[in-house]
Amino acid sequence: MSILLSSSDIDRAIKRISHEIIEHNQGITNLVLMGIPTRGAYLADRISAFITQIEGPVATGVLDITLHRDDLRLRPPKPLLPTKLPPGGIEGKDLVLVDDVLFSGRTIRAALDAIGELGRPRSVQLAVLVDRGHRELPIRADYVGKNIPTSKSESVKVHLTEYDLEDLVELIK
Amino acid sequence: MITGHLLSAADLTKEEALNLLSTAKELAAITDGPNKKLPTLRGKTVVNLFFEDSTRTRISFETAAKRLSADVINFSAKGSSVSKGESLKDTAQTLQAMGADAVVIRHGSSGAAKRLADTQWIQAAIINAGDGTHEHPTQALLDAFTIKQHLRSEQSDLTGLRVLIVGDILHSRVARSNVLLLTKLGAQVVLVAPPTLLPVGVSDWPVEISYDLDSQIEKCDVVMMLRIQLERMADSFFPTEREYSRRYGLNSARLAKLSKSAIVMHPGPMNRGLEISADSADDLKSVIIDQVKNGVAVRMAVLYELLGGAQIGESK
Numbered sequence: 001m002s003i004l005l006s007s008s009d010i011d012r013a014i015k016r017i018s019h020e021i022i023e024h025n026q027g028i029t030n031l032v033l034m035g036i037p038t039r040g041a042y043l044a045d046r047i048s049a050f051i052t053q054i055e056g057p058v059a060t061g062v063l064d065i066t067l068h069r070d071d072l073r074l075r076p077p078k079p080l081l082p083t084k085l086p087p088g089g090i091e092g093k094d095l096v097l098v099d100d101v102l103f104s105g106r107t108i109r110a111a112l113d114a115i116g117e118l119g120r121p122r123s124v125q126l127a128v129l130v131d132r133g134h135r136e137l138p139i140r141a142d143y144v145g146k147n148i149p150t151s152k153s154e155s156v157k158v159h160l161t162e163y164d165l166e167d168l169v170e171l172i173k
Numbered sequence: 174m175i176t177g178h179l180l181s182a183a184d185l186t187k188e189e190a191l192n193l194l195s196t197a198k199e200l201a202a203i204t205d206g207p208n209k210k211l212p213t214l215r216g217k218t219v220v221n222l223f224f225e226d227s228t229r230t231r232i233s234f235e236t237a238a239k240r241l242s243a244d245v246i247n248f249s250a251k252g253s254s255v256s257k258g259e260s261l262k263d264t265a266q267t268l269q270a271m272g273a274d275a276v277v278i279r280h281g282s283s284g285a286a287k288r289l290a291d292t293q294w295i296q297a298a299i300i301n302a303g304d305g306t307h308e309h310p311t312q313a314l315l316d317a318f319t320i321k322q323h324l325r326s327e328q329s330d331l332t333g334l335r336v337l338i339v340g341d342i343l344h345s346r347v348a349r350s351n352v353l354l355l356t357k358l359g360a361q362v363v364l365v366a367p368p369t370l371l372p373v374g375v376s377d378w379p380v381e382i383s384y385d386l387d388s389q390i391e392k393c394d395v396v397m398m399l400r401i402q403l404e405r406m407a408d409s410f411f412p413t414e415r416e417y418s419r420r421y422g423l424n425s426a427r428l429a430k431l432s433k434s435a436i437v438m439h440p441g442p443m444n445r446g447l448e449i450s451a452d453s454a455d456d457l458k459s460v461i462i463d464q465v466k467n468g469v470a471v472r473m474a475v476l477y478e479l480l481g482g483a484q485i486g487e488s489k
Contacts, residue, residue, distance in 0.1 A: 067477075
């Protein structure tokens with residue numbers, strides 16, 4: 001087990017991603033954020049709070065993707081988590097999806113399907129704290145906290161204080 | 174999460190029941206959106222096997238299955254080989270051969286659902302949609318969901334609520350399932366009925382019993398009226414319908430005595446003018462239409478939990 005990102009590394013990554021989102025979208029007027037539970041939702045809240053500090057409030061929601069997973073019938077069913085639409089909805093907005101780790105890309109594919117159910121945003125962008133490679137689908141992130149080359153046998157675990165008592169990203173062999 | 178079958182409200186732990194209700198709440202929110210259909214059960218087959226008549230329950234299960242993209246086959250005993258004398262076993266084996274993943278069964282005999290689940294006739298998940306005078310677990314779940322939605326949306330369970338169940342407890346599978354589930358979720362259940370319509374052994378149930386509706390109506394949070402099942406009333410359980418209606422029916426005078434926040438429920442179909450007057454059924458306190466609406470979400474949650482993931486015996 002080795003530590004990939006410390007608490008202050010995570011903090012800096014979130015701040016940089018927030019600035020990049022604002023810069024790329026030329027402001028926040030048409031912007032909404034949606035986090036994928038569990039940890040993606042907390043990351044979206046943190047990015048939203050930081051953007052609020054520097055630019056003003058940005059509508060933020062939560063997107064549960066359980067019902068759209070393509071591995072649904074390979075595992076036991078999971079309880080559903082709440083989906084919260086951002087205030088004002090997502091129709092015609094520039095939507096930034098937020099998740100903790102980008103790996104196979106299957107979660108994001110499911111998220112794109114789940115978004116289709118809620119409305120039609122003008123664009124969808126993806127922000128992740130860690131990109132560990134090994135994509136199985138043609139999906140990439142627009143904003144990345146840290147690119148970490150890993151082997152398939154390793155796993156990356158993100159801890160966030162809101163859920164796990166500490167801020168930490170570790171590599172488990 | 175529940176696995177296998179749903180045969181009785183007694184099989185559910187409190188945690189499983191609350192989990193189903195919260196899943197149902199999420200599904201209800203999704204199906205209120207612009208796109209009501211989810212891909213979750215694509216390729217699964219749900220058979221509605223109905224040996225007794227039903228409108229609400231069958232349509233509700235059909236809608237729930239279709240909203241999750243499952244294929245639905247409706248089977249009613251009338252107009253099938255059952256009227257030629259086919260047994261439950263042969264019917265079940267036929268459905269097995271056709272590859273049913275879940276069987277929703279309504280049958281006039283108590284225990285029919287358990288019989289299907291316990292034998293090797295069919296490998297599908299069995300969901301009890303009413304067996305004789307025994308149980309109707311999804312009705313209890315949708316009633317609990319409706320009560321929670323109206324009176325306990327912020328709390329975790331139904332603690333502190335007083336629920337009157339009024340009428341034919343003897344023949345009511347709805348009452349049995351509700352007693353089991355609502356008491357498990359913390360509510361105090363009071364059964365109100367003439368002595369002839371209470372089952373033997375009711376004193377052992379975890380409930381209060383009263384023969385007098387007027388003494389109970391002011392201090393309850395929920396009043397659930399049961400249907401007088403005219404098809405099961407051959408043995409003169411009460412002198413006349415008119416007398417029953419005066420003593421145990423919900424009318425506008427009793428409605429006015431209810432507390433401000435109290436709600437009126439009925440599992441349907443209603444005998445308007447017998448156990449419930451038309452103005453009570455249509456009053457603002459009545460949540461009978463909500464019960465029907467919530468039935469779809471609750472049944473989606475049950476189908477999702479039973480069919481959504483890998484089944485027992487399937488490889489990972």
